Each structure stands twice: as C-alpha cells, then as structure tokens.
Amino acid sequence: MGQKIHPSGFRLGITESHKSSWFSNMKTYPILIEEDYKIRNYLENTLKKANISQVKIDRKLDQIEIYIHTARPGIILGKSGSGIDTIRNEIVKKLKISSKIRINVTEISEPDREAILIAKWIAQQLEKRVAFRRAIRQAIQKANKVNISGIKIQISGRLNGAEIARKEWVREGRVPLQTLKANIDYAYTKAQTIYGILGIKIWLFKDEKIKV
Secondary structure, eight states: OOOOOOHHHHTBTTTBOOSEEOOOOTTTHHHHHHHHHHHHHHHHHHOGGGOEEEEEEEEETTEEEEEEEESOHHHHHOGGGHHHHHHHHHHHHHHTOOSEEEEEEEEOSOGGGOHHHHHHHHHHHHHTTOOHHHHHHHHHHHHHHTTOSEEEEEEEESGGGOSSOEEEEEEEEOOOTTOTTEEEEEEEEEEEETTEEEEEEEEEEEEESSOO
C-alpha cells in the first residue's frame, strides 16, 4: 500500500494521449526527446506571463507543429502576430534544426479548469507570503465557480516558514484516482519562497470521459 502513480500516465492510451506525437528509430530517439524538452523549457521560461497550460508537439517528416494552450494568447501573438515569428526564430537558433516549425496558439476559455494554472497561481500567492491555508481556500473557491466535480490540493515544505517541513492537503468533492474513465487533471509546480522551496500538487476531477 501507499504506492503512487501519475494520473496521466495511468490513463495513457485509455482516456489520455501523449503530449508529443512522433515516431523515430533508436538512433535519433534521444535527440528528438531532448529537442522536445528544450522547446517546452524555452516556452515555459520566456512566456511565464502567458499562463501556458500545456505544449503539444507533433512531428511530420521535416515539419514540427507546436500547439500552445494558453489563457493569454495576446502575450504570445504580440503586435500584429509578430510574436510567433520571434518565438519560431529563437527555437530554430537554439536547437539548430532544419525542420520547418509551425506554431498554433489555442486560447483557454476557462483557466480555472486547468490544474497547472491553479498550481501556478497558488505558487505566486505563496511567493508573496500569503498564508498557505488562505491560498488553498481561494483556489478551491476559484475551482468551484467553474463547476469542478472535485479538487485535491497538497502543499509540502516549510509551510508558513515553520522549522520542520510538513505536508498539508485539502480535498473537496470526489477525486476518484483509481477510476480509469475519470478525467483527472494533475499538476505539480514549485514555489520559490524566502524560507525554501514549497511543492504544490493539484488533482482536478473534471468529468467522466467514457459514459457507461
């Protein structure tokens, strides 16, 4: 008892799909994985204010298609759409690849239904020295406004600057982690506070994907 499994990995091929979609031989496989990592890392670091929830990468022959799901598309697009060209040129320069890069930006209409965006918001609150219980309570209120079926939030570390690190979690509603048809959105992020790093985990139960 007590073993944990990643909610998305547990459902791969059933209700979840891979974030990268491509096929490769064993020689180029590690190179392409590294490229995907660098692309995601670059977008996360340079577009922190854009509230990116996920980045999907599709490879087709000599073309790379990047799908960015964001709550603030205006920050990525820039004036007259020039922001996408800048991002594309920077990725080509960093990775030194000859493949054509196509970037598609999708707007998230309800950011409070995305676990990673709620986790990032909690991280920002904790970095502003807001009490962790208050941050959790406000996050649950935000989720309830968009009719989430259930939410579980866990924060671990030196909570409120305490000497001994501990773990605190709050659950509201149903969060059926062992039910494969349940659409569980899981996210993990870190808050860099003045008294150390706090780990934030969020499980959002949105709905059931397969109707029986």
